Amino acid sequence: MTDPFDIPAEPSDPQFDLSRFSPYRVALAAQLLSETLARVYRARFGLSIPDWRVMVHLSQSGRASVRDIEAKVVMEKSKVSRAAARLEGRGLIAKRQSESDKRLVDLTLTDAGQAMMDELLPLAAQFQRRIEAQLGTDFAGFDAALSRIIEAYHDSSL
Amino acid sequence: MTDPFDIPAEPSDPQFDLSRFSPYRVALAAQLLSETLARVYRARFGLSIPDWRVMVHLSQSGRASVRDIEAKVVMEKSKVSRAAARLEGRGLIAKRQSESDKRLVDLTLTDAGQAMMDELLPLAAQFQRRIEAQLGTDFAGFDAALSRIIEAYHDSSL
DNA sequence: ATAAACTTGTTGCAAATGCAACGATTTCTG
DNA sequence: CAGAAATCGTTGCATTTGCAACAAGTTTAT
Numbered sequence: 001m002t003d004p005f006d007i008p009a010e011p012s013d014p015q016f017d018l019s020r021f022s023p024y025r026v027a028l029a030a031q032l033l034s035e036t037l038a039r040v041y042r043a044r045f046g047l048s049i050p051d052w053r054v055m056v057h058l059s060q061s062g063r064a065s066v067r068d069i070e071a072k073v074v075m076e077k078s079k080v081s082r083a084a085a086r087l088e089g090r091g092l093i094a095k096r097q098s099e100s101d102k103r104l105v106d107l108t109l110t111d112a113g114q115a116m117m118d119e120l121l122p123l124a125a126q127f128q129r130r131i132e133a134q135l136g137t138d139f140a141g142f143d144a145a146l147s148r149i150i151e152a153y154h155d156s157s158l
Numbered sequence: 159m160t161d162p163f164d165i166p167a168e169p170s171d172p173q174f175d176l177s178r179f180s181p182y183r184v185a186l187a188a189q190l191l192s193e194t195l196a197r198v199y200r201a202r203f204g205l206s207i208p209d210w211r212v213m214v215h216l217s218q219s220g221r222a223s224v225r226d227i228e229a230k231v232v233m234e235k236s237k238v239s240r241a242a243a244r245l246e247g248r249g250l251i252a253k254r255q256s257e258s259d260k261r262l263v264d265l266t267l268t269d270a271g272q273a274m275m276d277e278l279l280p281l282a283a284q285f286q287r288r289i290e291a292q293l294g295t296d297f298a299g300f301d302a303a304l305s306r307i308i309e310a311y312h313d314s315s316l
Numbered sequence: 317a318t319a320a321a322c323t324t325g326t327t328g329c330a331a332a333t334g335c336a337a338c339g340a341t342t343t344c345t346g
Numbered sequence: 347c348a349g350a351a352a353t354c355g356t357t358g359c360a361t362t363t364g365c366a367a368c369a370a371g372t373t374t375a376t
Binding site: 016017018019020021022023024025026027028029030031032033034035036037053056057059060072073074121124125127128131132134135137138139140141142143144145146148149150152153154 | 173174175176177178179180181182183184185186187188189190191192193194195211214215217218230231232279282283285286289290292293295296297298299300301302303304306307308310311312
């Protein structure tokens with residue numbers, strides 16, 4: 001990927017405003033949304049955000065290895081591994097060595113984990129609807145912009 | 159309990175898609191942008207992101223207390239305090255007790271710090287222009303949406 | 317067939333983080 | 347004005363994080 005600063009040079013504004021800097025604004029929005037959600041996850045389900053991401057991914061994919069999750073939800077594999085260990089300890093997921101490739105670990109939700117997600121996912125869907133309502137007509141551009149950013153910077157980073 | 163691996167794993171809520179969940183997408187975009195920038199800050203200036211935020215805020219405000227920075231850039235005060243200690247150790251900022259209120263600490267850039275920002279800020283401005291170019295017509299809605307999110311969740315969180 | 321190279325998941329370790337507690341100061345209240 | 351309450355910045359502590367190293371397993375190349 002090209003150097004982030006490698007664009008045609010122009011006279012730079014002497015006035016730089018942090019509060020208008022998009023990377024800062026995105027980080028701030030992410031932090032505020034995460035904190036709001038994390039409070040609910042933790043209070044109602046005892047889940048950290050890494051825990052939550054693993055659970056949600058498993059509820060979608062049905063079965064996944066640590067590596068699958070690492071790639072799909074963009075978390076360090078050690079973070080995934082530790083989340084999986086916690087969740088297994090709580091009986092929310094099951095871990096098994098894969099038959100086809102014994103390096104891999106198959107992760108699946110247990111019945112208890114499935115039950116938790118049946119309760120949790122509607123709340124997440126509700127939150128999503130709330131955000132879309134809050135953003136109104138700006139949501140389309142917002143979502144499109146996120147897609148662009150995620151695609152543009154995906155390979156250049158981990 | 160049933161063996162989780164006996165059952166062909168089924169997604170519990172086909173309606174919910176993590177990759178479409180806005181809080182997740184914002185967090186991912188923030189992470190990718192932060193990693194891209196953090197590489198540059200660290201490689202070229204030896205600054206972590208907390209360091210960078212403190213430096214940028216000081217270059218704007220000229221003088222600020224830990225409390226000011228905590229509020230403006232939404233970082234824990236201990237994080238600000240430690241960043242300030244690091245930066246003072248490197249001679250990039252100066253710390254002194256405030257005259258008017260002796261609980262406060264006045265933070266200012268040193269000449270060395272100012273020189274670093276004179277080199278750094280044009281790169282940041284360049285990066286901002288690059289993002290705006292990448293997002294094209296979606297940038298307006300994107301930026302408006304960020305404003306709404308930041309405002310809506312600002313008080314409900316920290 | 318076999319050694320080298322690579323992949324996967326876990327763990328040790330150092331650094332970063334969040335939170336609470338604290339001393340020092342200032343402001344509030346009666 | 348005095349005592350209580352609040353604010354500010356730092357620090358101790360436990361937890362979390364990222365990175366590198368590692369064992370176990372698989373693929374590649376000769």
